[in-house]
Amino acid sequence: MPLAMHAKSDSEVTSMDAASSPPRSPRRPLYYVQSPSNHDAEKMSYGSSPAGSPTHPYYHCSPIHHSRESSTSRFSASLKNSNPRHLYGGAWRKLHRGHETDDDEDDEEEDGEGRRGSSSAWRGARLYACFVLLFVLLFTAFSLILWGASKSYRPEIVVKNVVFENFNVQAGNDPSGVPTDMLTLNSTVRMVYRNPATFFGVHVTSSPLDLHYFQLHLASGHMKKFYQSRKSQRPVVTMVAGYQVPLYGGISVLSMAREHREKVAVPLNLTFVVRSRAYILGKLVKSKFYRKIRCSVTLRGNQLGKRQNLTDLCTYH
Template sequence: MPLAIHAKSDSEVTSIDAASSPPRSPRRPLYYVQSPSNHDAEKMSYGSSPAGSPSHPYYHCSPIHHSRESSTSRFSASLKNANPRHLYGGAWRKLHRGQGTDDDDGDADEEDQEGGRGSSSPAWRGARLYACIVLLFFLLFTAFSLILWGASKSYRPEILVKNVVFESFNVQAGIDPSGVTTDMLTLNSTVRIVYRNPATFFGVHVTSSPLDLHYFQLHVASGQMKKFYQSRKSQRPVVTVVTGYQVPLYGGISALSMAREHREKVAVPLNLTFVMRSRAYILGKLVKSTFYRRIRCSVTLRGNQLGKRQKLTDFCTYH
């Protein structure tokens, strides 16, 4: 066998060498792989190759391998550079919130705060707007009420006691409730008053305390005025009956001791006192104004002027 190999000609050796060496072939086309998975990349790295490609030690330097490595490296780089929050969304945030990292917690708190402000901001603004409107309304209403109340004070009711008429009086002996014998006085009189409401925008409700006649500290007669309503810019006469029945004197009025025999000579000074109250409801019961007038008049009971009017316009004081 060795002799046969040495006996071969140069042409045969050349042909054998040519057969043993691989023939040169034209440049193979490039293969491009787009985003392979890890399993596919392992297959491609460890022996999977296109059909007809030789398996020699320098296969990793082929253009196909370079293209695969470059695509794999690009995919790995894209995974490294990509923001995990965009890739995984809510799962990433839940994972890192569970781990308790400071940066992610701060970002999550900021997002929650922003979301909370965004959701509660319209309601809070609406509540503040309503509160401001209510406060402004109360301020305006208070100012308007104060203006009306101040304006009403300049419209004080006008009260004038015109006259008094003593229709009758009588003094006779009697017994008081305790059984003491004394003189008893019976008196009948009428008081006329003119009441005027000068207000231009409100009416008044008028009441009065009892009209009392006194002889110093001795109370001899009394009468109650009826309450009434007086509209704006109007007036009316008010007539009140003041009477006293079987009033014990206990010798307090010495001037009346001669009343049985000489009634026309009787002259007893008396005081007429009362208080009138006028209440104006300017804005319902929310805004009201009250006026008080304390009146005191000097009256003389004369036996010779029974049934006649005694003018009191110049004998009364108003407080």
């Protein structure tokens, strides 16, 4: 009985609803779309699962056209794949690889240019060093040739004569006060200097010209220095003198000079060294010549003021 009443009431309610509602246009056919089970699809779907769990597929009806449902599904799928990592990762990697490739190429080009620059600098340095070495070798060879050639042009020195103007022996005291004979002597030595070189001149100096009686020094003179040009010659005159030279009895023959000067004959030695310097190539190439001269001279009291020939009485070393 209660079941019949409940059924009646349901029918009545249905009939009343049908009577009260206005007539509607025929409904469009319903379409059922199965929603995906992921969360993105659940968020984008227009219905929710009755169970609230994504593991249970459910069906819902929608008055939307099937094409709209398809576009919604595609939109959901695009949103699913809309992660920037997925969308831009490939392009970013390609772009990054492109930048890396460009940077690598630039680095390789810079390295190549650097290597080429360093190799060019090294090659230039080697060529410069070779040029300098070759120049030094050639200059050295040329200098040696000039130096060797200059040795064949040795200066020529000839002692011509000596003239004793006067000499005097008198009693006196040495600087310490010891009484002894004192000698005063004046003489002149003449020589000829000749430079036979064809491509250089010479600077000439000399050591003192000394007159000795064995080991006893009697007189000395200094020759003035001069410059002798190529292929030329000049006479040289030097004064050789001694003033108040103590004898200490060393020359006994001079003891008679006070009374018999014309009978005095004293053998002496004239010695000196002539130095010649030739600047062939400036001061870079120099050639030196030394000539040691020794002449046997005789002081004669009866030939004062006369020239005594020494051409054959001198030795040259």
